[in-house]
Amino acid sequence: MALQSMGMSKIQELYDACDWNFSSGKEGLPTLKQIRWLQGLLDAMEPADVGIDATRTDERLMEDEPIPKSQYGLFLAQSVTQVTYIHIHECDDFSIGVFCFPAGATFPLHDHPNMVVLSKVLYGSVQLKSYDWVTTPNSRPKKSGLARIAADDRVMEAPCKASVLFPRSGGNIHSFTAITPCAVLDILAPPYSDERERPSTYFNEIPIPSLPGCAILEETDLPEDFTVVGAPYVGPELTVEMEDYY
Numbered sequence: 001m002a003l004q005s006m007g008m009s010k011i012q013e014l015y016d017a018c019d020w021n022f023s024s025g026k027e028g029l030p031t032l033k034q035i036r037w038l039q040g041l042l043d044a045m046e047p048a049d050v051g052i053d054a055t056r057t058d059e060r061l062m063e064d065e066p067i068p069k070s071q072y073g074l075f076l077a078q079s080v081t082q083v084t085y086i087h088i089h090e091c092d093d094f095s096i097g098v099f100c101f102p103a104g105a106t107f108p109l110h111d112h113p114n115m116v117v118l119s120k121v122l123y124g125s126v127q128l129k130s131y132d133w134v135t136t137p138n139s140r141p142k143k144s145g146l147a148r149i150a151a152d153d154r155v156m157e158a159p160c161k162a163s164v165l166f167p168r169s170g171g172n173i174h175s176f177t178a179i180t181p182c183a184v185l186d187i188l189a190p191p192y193s194d195e196r197e198r199p200s201t202y203f204n205e206i207p208i209p210s211l212p213g214c215a216i217l218e219e220t221d222l223p224e225d226f227t228v229v230g231a232p233y234v235g236p237e238l239t240v241e242m243e244d245y246y
């Protein structure tokens with residue numbers, strides 16, 4: 001497969017690179033070179049590359065339009081009033097999607113069991129807090145225990161570099177709080193799956209005054225006041241491998 005060609009959209013390049021790096025049969029974690037490749041592609045991405053107009057609100061909202069769209073058909077993401085997920089692609093090996101946040105919204109502390117996650121802030125400013133479990137080399141993903149802080153309320157403001165987390169490092173358990181309206185493009189490899197023992201778990205954090213930089217995390221229910229709504233992807237058309245499509 002030609003991974004790059006004249007006129008190929010950035011989202012197509014990103015999909016092709018994910019398919020190449022994460023497709024079934026590739027064992028273990030991606031190499032540093034593969035991660036750098038994906039980060040480079042993400043670094044170049046802007047809201048319009050995934051069908052988002054981040055410059056305006058819905059002053060031109062059309063009658064009977066279920067989602068706020070610009071006159072050019074782009075999603076007016078700054079109009080969202082709750083956390084909104086734009087699903088772009090999901091297969092057994094990876095998913096690509098965008099979370100749009102209104103100012104002040106929080107995505108509660110959650111984990112990414114046995115996953116690599118690449119994230120790119122497309123617009124706006126978001127505060128990140130993240131942890132990694134304090135583990136022994138062979139321990140399995142945990143539901144509670146001692147964790148060390150990986151990022152302590154780090155502010156990420158577009159334009160900025162893409163970040164990456166790994167199963168045991170890089171801040172595998174994280175929360176986001178939107179300082180301004182913002183959007184985060186996420187690649188999850190592999191995606192969440194209850195059947196494959198990769199559920200999404202939410203956590204409370206209990207500080208340990210005597211152990212700065214660490215906290216006890218304990219599993220909790222998804223907060224009742226937290227919901228994510230869906231919005232259709234209206235960006236450049238994506239051509240996917242047929243076995244990937246569902």
Ligand SMILES: [Fe+2]
Nearest residue numbers: 110111112174
């Ligand atoms: Fe996450």
